Amino acid sequence: MAAEIQPKPLTRKPILLQRVEGSQEVVNMAVIVPKEEGVISVSEDRTVRVWLKRDSGQYWPSIYHLMPSPCSCMSFNPETRRLSIGLDNGTISEFILSEDYNKMTPVKNYQAHQSRVTMILFVLELEWVLSTGQDKQFAWHCSESGQRLGGYRTSAVASGLQFDVETRHVFIGDHSGQVTILKLEQENCTLITTFRGHTGGVTALCWDPVQRVLFSGSSDHSVIMWDIGGRKGTAIELQGHNDKVQALSYAQHTRQLISCGGDGGIVVWNMDVERQETPEWLDSDSCQKCDQPFFWNFKQMWDSKKIGLRQHHCRKCGKAVCGKCSSKRSSIPLMGFEFEVRVCDSCHEAITDEERAPTATFHDSKHNIVHVHFDATRGWLLTSGTDKVIKLWDMTPVVS
Known part of the structure; x- marks a missing residue:
């Protein structure tokens, strides 16, 4: 199921810790379980799996759950162990995982969208579930009552979703290349602004609430850093991929951006330098x-x-x-x-x-990446590829 890789002596590149294999189709999203040697994955093969590291050093599923429809996305909240899963049929299914990660209990289903759910965010502070779908709808639900609180129609299918708790601003990136900022109230939303800088569709968003900076990745192979907090409209372009940018993650403590692409590239950008437009x-x-x-x-x-x-x-x-x-x-x-x-x-x-x-370092993951998750505490990066394999990397040699 999973082979343990013995890392070579330390060099200035990510160290491959583990390959987690066994999914029949692409793993659309996965997360590293905090404080555990575990991974939660959702796949196009309709499975939800919780992989835990065994004494043998290999990762084996402690939970294997079959959903009624392919799993397109997920959001996991470690504090409450709440797992929200978006399905191809438009439903969001919610589960609570047991403390030992050996059992998942169904909580509720939301009929959130008319077609495939593309992104989910669970906001613990407000008890909201935010989601986007292929029906070009952004929706938010109350996670306590399951009630739909409101919605907004986007100009194209959304593929990036981020939320700022302090201002209640939601950022939506879509296939037309546009980023929309909305302010959410309890039951309505206000359009703040839209901006466009990519020549291709937006494929990923990443928000830094401290510096108040939004990063967007695109099918045009570029990343743009939007200075939202500076209010000057500054947009910095980053060109480091030979294929579409699929995923972004920000290491706040070191001010480094990790971008991953369809070219298999993992690029670590130093954002602590004075960049120019x-x-x-x-x-x-x-x-x-x-x-x-x-x-x-x-x-x-x-x-x-x-x-x-x-x-x-x-x-x-x-x-x-x-x-x-x-x-x-x-x-x-x-x-x-x-x-x-x-x-x-x-x-x-x-x-x-x-x-x-x-101002960046370039590394080859040796698979076409569709999703990443960065665990800043341990400095681990999870990459999921079109080869149906999950890889775990120790990023401390390059993110420090």
């Missing part, structure tokens, strides 16, 4: 360095008897430039470009070696 791309009919016309500028092409050139943009200054004036490449980590990107020749000369120093 990427400039807006400027529009021009001719190269802003050598004044050569671009190919649509027929008048200048005719007047100067020159062939029109293709337009490019310098990622550092945002100027519209031709290929000849932007022949160099450079990484610009403080602008979020950890890989080499196009820059104009003058910016290339101005970038120092110090400015090229990486």
Whole structure:
């Protein structure tokens, strides 16, 4: 069921502690059980499993429960051991786990959505269950009475959901690339704002209530840090994946962001550095360095008897430039470009070696990640992949 991996001597990379195998389909969500060597997983194969580490060093299910429909998402509250499971048929099923994690008792079902539940959050402080579904509805229910308190229709199917208890603001990221902020009251909600920065759909959200910063991951391979608390509209881009960003987690104590993608990459970003916004791309009919016309500028092409050139943009200054004036490449980590990107020749000369120093570390999980959970107390990271395998990593070498 699960093979124990003997870690190699410490190097500056995540250490694979365990592979947990046995699911027939993809594990859509899983969490590390606090203070226990255990994992709770929900899968497309309709199973809810609680895996506990045995004396043999292997993880075996102490609970194996079959649901009436594929399990799409879950939310686990360690204080109350309340497990909320979202199903493909739109139902949310709630259970309480026993103290020894060997038994789960059904509590109630919510008929929350018309189709697949995409995200769930249980808010203990308010006794609310927040959820989004493929029916493009955001809903919140009272967890004590089971009553639906309210709802809001999103512009597209939501795939990211975060909540700030202090302000009662909910953040919803959807497939259109939009992030919506609502303020929730007991039975109604107010639209605060919407913002958009991704060219693809939002695939993951992560909220830091201390710095009041929201991170969004997208199918456009990028992560954006939105400074909500600063009220200046600052948005910092982070480019470090070669495929869609699937999951985000924030290590508050070290101010490091962990982003994981369909490319199998685990990227650890240092968010304790002074980062810069990427400039807006400027529009021009001719190269802003050598004044050569671009190919649509027929008048200048005719007047100067020159062939029109293709337009490019310098990622550092945002100027519209031709290929000849932007022949160099450079990484610009403080602008979020950890890989080499196009820059104009003058910016290339101005970038120092110090400015090229990486602000992120890159690691290969060797499976296409669909979900992550970070246990900050132990520094453990759980990754679940399209290969139906759960992996447990010791992140202390890189998150510290």
